[in-house]
Amino acid sequence: DIQMTQSPSTLSASVGGRVTITCRASQSINHWLAWYQQKPGRAPNLLIYRASALESGVPSRFSGSGSGTEFTLTISSLQPDDFATYYCQQYETYPLTFGQGTKVEI
Amino acid sequence: QVQLVQSGAEVKEPGSSVKVSCKASGGTFTSYTLTWVRQAPGQGLEWVGGIIPTFGTVHYAQRFQGRVTITTDESTSATDMELRGLRSDDTAIYFCAKGAVRLRLSYFEQWGQGTLITVSS
Numbered sequence: 001d002i003q004m005t006q007s008p009s010t011l012s013a014s015v016g017g018r019v020t021i022t023c024r025a026s027q028s029i030n031h032w033l034a035w036y037q038q039k040p041g042r043a044p045n046l047l048i049y050r051a052s053a054l055e056s057g058v059p060s061r062f063s064g065s066g067s068g069t070e071f072t073l074t075i076s077s078l079q080p081d082d083f084a085t086y087y088c089q090q091y092e093t094y095p096l097t098f099g100q101g102t103k104v105e106i
Numbered sequence: 107q108v109q110l111v112q113s114g115a116e117v118k119e120p121g122s123s124v125k126v127s128c129k130a131s132g133g134t135f136t137s138y139t140l141t142w143v144r145q146a147p148g149q150g151l152e153w154v155g156g157i158i159p160t161f162g163t164v165h166y167a168q169r170f171q172g173r174v175t176i177t178t179d180e181s182t183s184a185t186d187m188e189l190r191g192l193r194s195d196d197t198a199i200y201f202c203a204k205g206a207v208r209l210r211l212s213y214f215e216q217w218g219q220g221t222l223i224t225v226s227s
Contacts, residue, residue, distance in 0.1 A: 034213035043201055043217035044151065087151055091211050094165045096153040
């Protein structure tokens with residue numbers, strides 16, 4: 001199985017600040033990586049697919065980069081609505097696997 | 107755009123089985139990955155299994171092999187997940203999700219609202 005490791009597990013940031021979350025795969029997944037945002041009691045919401053493609057309707061302050069085994073999600077200017085938990089997910093192969101999540105706190 | 111609506115919350119006794127349903131409306135789903143993901147209280151997302159109905163092959167996470175069955179019914183545009191031999195650590199919210207790319211493994215752009223399954227005696 002491909003292991004996905006996110007860091008950090010939790011981060012504290014301020015409104016207007018820049019946030020970077022890292023996701024590492026245990027083997028190459030090319031660019032088959034997605035990022036989701038999840039708020040308590042809600043289903044995950046797709047932000048980024050194919051490592052860097054912005055899902056329709058997602059604000060441009062979200063961006064993704066990387067390929068192979070190392071990926072990042074960046075929020076350029078944190079907004080109050082962005083405080084949530086973020087997950088990466090590989091879809092290179094079965095079994096699908098998620099990172100353990102990064103909680104972005106105030 | 108497809109919307110996914112799941113069946114309601116259930117409380118089950120240890121050792122019993124549960125079937126969670128997910129009905130798609132507003133579009134087709136047979137060519138897309140349908141997957142089940144669960145989230146235990148305060149924990150992260152865990153993939154349970156998935157299928158592309160056109161191909162018919164179901165893939166399951168190793169830890170659920172033998173305990174879970176995922177089926178689809180094209181006539182009702184629904185997918186079901188049955189989990190047997192329930193244990194207390196199966197208590198979780200179970201989500202269905204639909205892939206975004208036809209006929210291949212994909213990321214998930216549509217999700218059901220989630221179904222809370224509580225396992226307790």
